[in-house]
Amino acid sequence: MSVLKSIVPKEMRDINRTAILEYVRQNGIVSRSAIASDLNLxxxxxxxxxxxxxxxxxxRMSGEFEFSGGRRRPLIEIDNSHNVIISVGIGGTKASVALCDILxxxxxxxTINNHHCTGESCIKLVESLIDDMFPFVENRILRGISVGVPGVVRDNKVLAAPSVGWDNLPLGIYLQEKYPYPILVENDVNLEALGExxxxxxxxxSNLIYIHIGTGIGMGIILDRCILRGAHNGAGELGYGMFxxxxxxxxxxGFGALESTIGGYGLGERAKEILKDSLNTEELASITARDVFRYAELNAPWAVNMVEEFIDKLSMALVNVNTLFDPDLIVLGGGVMKxxxxYMEQILNKVTDKTPNPIFMKSSELEQPVILGGCAGIQQRILKYCVVKDTL
Known part of the structure; x- marks a missing residue:
């Protein structure tokens, strides 16, 4: 049985500190009086x-002023010139690292497009990517290092990431021993949701769902601006949904029911089975989900049927997700969605008027959502962003 705790003064200070930073980040150049008024502090x-x-x-001071009672009062803004974050995203074949500012x-x-690493060699790759960014930090403050992983993560430990051969790997501990900075190891789709x-x-x-449709299908769930993880840190495995x-x-x-049907791997394998008698071995091996959509545009009946099923099952998933979580917004991303x-308009038409609350849906426009999510995640961690939840 959980016990409610009171908020001690230090925790209240952390809450106020985070609230002020978030207010300035969202509103840009602001005055102290506006912050006090809007936050009721x-x-x-x-x-x-x-x-x-x-x-x-x-x-920092923005260099701009407001005038009140004949006096000039300096306005403030986020200081992105002094603060940087190293953010890594590693997948089954592709890995990226970036140096970001806090905006x-x-x-x-x-970016490395074909790394072919697994197990220990993937750890070495992550360290190498991080090291590549240090020369660019220069005299700025490195606020932390984030690593996005395609698997289940709990407290900086990778419980399972089959595509890179990690199982019960304390990656956060390994990195912390080498780098004296805040470390965040997180599921990559959760980071995509944070980036969005x-x-x-x-x-x-405040409540956002990010659905990644790539090789498989994953979902990042943001409720009250914090990640929903679940009892086993597996919340959001939409690919295992049954329709x-x-x-x-x-x-x-390996793959769940939904992703076996409309995920990138599932679409590609189903297309290969259909085309196995009409293509040579080399041509067949190169078939991917992208080809399914290309053939559909050429009105190939088999591809049109597969795309129609893609639209229908994704629409059903969206209706279920919206009904369960009632988000402000659902964002669709990933290679297959590109x-x-x-077909976004067709999907939107299918889901309209199907739920008690309307579905608001957009395609992601971020080029590097995992990288940007790492930038956000480090800030949430060092600023104790979700401290209110932790104290109740």
């Missing part, structure tokens, strides 16, 4: 915390 408290944040080089601007980036929340379509949202009675008759080793983006 005492002006002396605002002044004291802002002075601390300026000393920590998280806020989500990517200052330097490096902080720097994408979700900037004004047909026949799904109950089969087991899906290929299927032309």
């Amino acid at each position: 005492n002006l002396s408290t605002i002044v004291r915390i802002i002075d601390e944040l300026m000393e920590d080089k998280l806020l 989500g601007n990517i200052l330097e980036i490096k 929340l902080w720097f994408g379509h979700g900037r004004t949202s 047909d009675r026949s799904d109950l008759l089969h087991r899906y080793p 290929s299927g983006n032309n």
Whole structure:
């Protein structure tokens, strides 16, 4: 049985500090009086915390002023010139690292498209990518290092990430032993959701769902601006959703029912089975989900049927997700969605008027959502962003 705790003064200070930073981040150049009024905080408290944040080089004078009672009062803004974050995203074949400022601007980036690493060699790759960014930090403050992983993560430990050969790997501990900075190891789709929340379509949202349709299908769930993880840190495994009675008759080793049908791997494998008698071995091996959408545009009947099923099952998933979580916004991303983006209007038409609350849906426009999510995640961690939840 959980016990409610009171909030001690230090925790209240952390809450106020985070609230002020978030207010400035969302509103840009602001005055102390506006912060005090909108956050309903005492002006002396605002002044004291802002002075601390300026000393920590998280806020700065903007160079602009407001005039009140004949006096010039300086306005403040986020200090992105002194603060940087190293953010890594690693997948089954592709890995990226970037140096970002705290407003989500990517200052330097490096991508490896085919790394073919697994297990220990993937750890070495992550360390190498991080090391590549240090020369660009220069005299700025490195606020932390984030790593996005395609698997289940709990407390900086990778419980399972089959595509990179990690199982019960304390990656956060390994990295902390080498790098004296705050470390965040997080599921990559959760980071994509955070990236969208902080720097994408979700900037004004508190409750956001990010659905990634790539090789598989994953979902990041943001409620009250914090990640929903679940009892086993597996919340959001939408790819295992079932949308047909026949799904109950089969087991899906590796991939779930939905992603086996409309995920990138599932679409590609189904297309290969259909085309196996009409293509040579080399041509067949190169078939991917992208080709399914390309053939559909050429009106190939088999591809048209597959795309129609893609639209229908994704629409059903969206209706279920919206009904369960009632988000402000659902954002669709991932490589398959880039290929299927032309069908967004059809999907929207299918889901309209199907739920008690309307579905608001957009395609992600972020080029590096995992990288940007790492930038947001580090800030949430060092600022104790979700401290209110932890104290109740």
